[in-house]
Amino acid sequence: MDIRELMEVMAARRSVRVYRRGQITDEQLRLMFEAARLAPSGANSQPWEFIVTRDRAKMRKVRAIYSAEWNQRKLEDPVNYKGLKKDYVGDVSALVLVCGDARTRRVYLTTRQPSDREKLFQANVANAVEHMMLAAASMGFGTVWVSVRKEVEPELRALFEVPRPLRLLWVMPVGRPRAWPKPKPRRKLDDFVHWETYDRSKLRPESKITSWPKS
Ligand SMILES: Cc1cc2nc3c(=O)[nH]c(=O)nc-3n(C[C@H](O)[C@H](O)[C@H](O)COP(=O)(O)O)c2cc1C
Structure with a gap:
C-alpha cells in the first residue's frame, strides 16, 4: 500500500456546505x-447504526427542522448567535x-466511570464517521459533520423513527460539492507534537485558543 494515496484522500476531504444536484448509487453508499x-x-463494541435516506421530501423536512432551530436561536440572541x-441538508445525494x-x-469492562464510558462510546462512532467521510472523499463526494443538538433531536428522532435505546448523534449529508472548499488552516506539527515529555513552552495561552482561525 502506498501511504501517499491515503494521504491524498485525507487531504482532499473537506467539510462541504454547498452541494450540487447528483445521485449516489447503492454501491457507493455500500462502500x-x-x-x-x-x-x-473499544472492546470491538461497534456501536454505530446508520439510517440513510435519498428521499428529497424527507430531506426538506430535516431542513425545516434545522431552519426552525436557527430562527429560534437568532430570535433569542440576535447579536451573539x-x-x-x-x-444544504435539504438537497443532497443522501443524508x-x-x-x-x-x-x-456496558461492555467496557475495565472502565468504571460513566464519563469514561461515554467518551469511548462517542469516540467509537466518530471513528466510523471519519472512515465514511474518507471513503466518500475518495469517490469525489463531499460530507460535513452536522451536530444534533437537544433542540432538534426529538423531531429528527420522530421523522426517522429512531428507537429509544439508540442515541442520535450526528447527521452527515453526502453529495457532490458545488466547488471544493479551500483547505482550512491546520496547526503546524511542531506546535502540537511533543517528543518524550510535554513541552510546556508549546502550551497555548487562552488568547491563542479563542483567536484560532476557524475558517
Ligand atoms: C465533532 C465535529 C462536529 C462538527 N460540527 C459541525 C456542525 O455542526 N456544523 C458544521 O457546519 N460543521 C461541523 N463540523 C465541521 C468542522 O467545522 C470542520 O471539520 C473544520 O472547520 C475543518 O474543516 P474541514 O473539515 O473542511 O477540514 C464538525 C466537525 C467535527 C469533527
Whole structure:
C-alpha cells in the first residue's frame, strides 16, 4: 500500500456546505458503510447504526427542522448567535443519520466511570464517521459533520423513527460539492507534537485558543 494515496484522500476531504444536484448509487453508499464497518472500537463494541435516506421530501423536512432551530436561536440572541444555516441538508445525494447504541457502554469492562464510558462510546462512532467521510472523499463526494443538538433531536428522532435505546448523534449529508472548499488552516506539527515529555513552552495561552482561525 502506498501511504501517499491515503494521504491524498485525507487531504482532499473537506467539510462541504454547498452541494450540487447528483445521485449516489447503492454501491457507493455500500462502500461508505463498509468503510465504517472497518473502524476500530473499544472492546470491538461497534456501536454505530446508520439510517440513510435519498428521499428529497424527507430531506426538506430535516431542513425545516434545522431552519426552525436557527430562527429560534437568532430570535433569542440576535447579536451573539453565530450558528451557520444548514439549508444544504435539504438537497443532497443522501443524508446519513449517525446513531449509536449506548447500551454498548456496558461492555467496557475495565472502565468504571460513566464519563469514561461515554467518551469511548462517542469516540467509537466518530471513528466510523471519519472512515465514511474518507471513503466518500475518495469517490469525489463531499460530507460535513452536522451536530444534533437537544433542540432538534426529538423531531429528527420522530421523522426517522429512531428507537429509544439508540442515541442520535450526528447527521452527515453526502453529495457532490458545488466547488471544493479551500483547505482550512491546520496547526503546524511542531506546535502540537511533543517528543518524550510535554513541552510546556508549546502550551497555548487562552488568547491563542479563542483567536484560532476557524475558517
Ligand atoms: C465533532 C465535529 C462536529 C462538527 N460540527 C459541525 C456542525 O455542526 N456544523 C458544521 O457546519 N460543521 C461541523 N463540523 C465541521 C468542522 O467545522 C470542520 O471539520 C473544520 O472547520 C475543518 O474543516 P474541514 O473539515 O473542511 O477540514 C464538525 C466537525 C467535527 C469533527
